[in-house]
Amino acid sequence: MTNNQAKKLYQTGIELMGYGKSQEAINYFREAVEANPSCMEANLELGYLVGATENYEEALKAFDNALKIQKTFPGLFGKGICHFFMEEYGKSLDAFMDAQEIGENEDLWYYLGSLHLIYTDNIEGAINCFDMAISINEKFIEAWNDCGVAYSILENDETALVHFKDALDIDPEFKPAIYNMGATLVDMERYEESLKYLDRTLESEPDNFKALFYKGNALYSMEKEEEAVEYFKKALKVDKDQEELWNYLGYIQSSIGQNHEAIESLNQAIKLNNDFEEAYINLGNVYLALGKDDLALDRFKRVLEIYPDNEEILREIEDLKGN
Template structure:
């Protein structure tokens, strides 16, 4: 009885793995070795693939395909010089093998020599029987060069060769989007759908283009067609939910998001959006329930923790907001969005030292918003940490040169520290640019505001002829 192809492959694998366990040596023809190596590569078992290639070349030292597998693994391990040398040897023997050109192009690509890779792939294209794969590789090389027009053209040719190559379709749309050609993308997708009317991926992509153009009704219709084409297409339900939110149809959005929870394991994104919809509907209990599920599902999703925290901040429940943002910080202490909220919540609770820590961490993590500098400086001033406040404001001037709100504060601090020359310098700078902000000195430094030297500078500014 003749074995089917799958049975034959399984039999070969079983024999090979049995040989490894018993340390015996069995003979396999070169095609069997190729199938074994391919199987291991497909399943990410690189060590076994290398073992099979080595044994295969010992039994079939002239096998080009096994040598190409060996080269592919050298490239994977970034041993590019060895792979390059072996390819040169193979090229001397077989100048019409497109795989040699493809692997050589792969090496050039790894070395960021994308134009050279393209030249070799063009040569491979002339001799290959499988144009779609080579066209796709050419498209990728043009993407690396950020030449989106050419990348788009090659992916289009690839899709013409293989209409089920959805990765090529995604890449085409990516190029259109990068070029801000949303309407051209819609035209292209409509042409594609005329030939493939039940392609759920194309309907999904056309819906996304309409969403970008804010044509939500057409986007909604497209996502509905995607769902008709494949009623288990999770991406289409999620996008449909987003559109329904934009249309303020929150109950329907919840329904669309909820369908995805039954199709697969719940995604934190769907749980978060359901929570947002319930919050918009004024259903606080259900909103919190879904926000909590969201962070339980994915504790690293900062949007989940921020949603819970912001919910309690809006409702002025600052102690609860603080509880959740502290939990978030314990999970990810490098998240600037967490520290900003931690600072603001503690400030609201009059926990000024903690608030100062929060603003300092946010600044250290690269959040250089003016508000962060100003609020942190004011907190340090209120705590009597005048030198630290001066340092804070001087640093902020690097990002906001001669900004009046900073200059007035520095003036007040320097006068407080009896560094009157510096105080006068910053006060004059501030008065020149924003005299109406003089109230900052009056409110934050009332004693300074009444100092004779300060009164004189203000008077001279108002009456320059005096």
């Protein structure tokens, strides 16, 4: 094929994109690249389209081919996106930083912020990047929401709440912000308010582990222990490998007299983590409440095997031996 034929294939692909026929367009861009590997435009369009289908390996190859022809913002940005979704965060950051030397847009700032959150642990840097994205596009709902998450990590809950509300002003049905409102309100001990948002999350996502956990936590803090237990159980049906929650559940069960259920929950926590000091302590206390001092002593001794300097447990063991 000639270069002119490659251009015709590329143009046909563009026309098909205009009609929403993405898969057919992909095929034409592939043919255009095969006909003329130096057709930068076809490589770029191919990269973005196959990337949208989560075929990141092929997309990355297309962007690399485009960048061999010319170093452009779309090529570097596309490369950064591929590495981001392939969870190759270092390579993603490098590509985005190279792109930033050429140009910028709200998406670039957003992904840089995301990388600061999940890769570099630079929370202040993440906030700055999200703010830049919002300054370019004030309706960038994901940036509002994720900036709120960053403020939550910094325990600046009031500012986080403002950002989640701003996201919901853009779209009242934006699920991440609805959940984050609920979780943040729990952290702020505004439990009654939190339930409104957590319930909205659970209406559409009944198996949302975090929402179930936060609702259970809110109910427990409202001294509705039995309701809390039910929500923690629902959460554990979603993810049974949460040792901390098994321990928490066991502690609450013991506090309302469900000692036998508590034993099962605490043993499950220990099964997941044989060195779980707190679970052994809680289990020992349950056995004490049941008058099973020998079993309690055995669990407390196990605590000392894990942490020999636990003075409180040392005293507890001495008291039990004295009896």
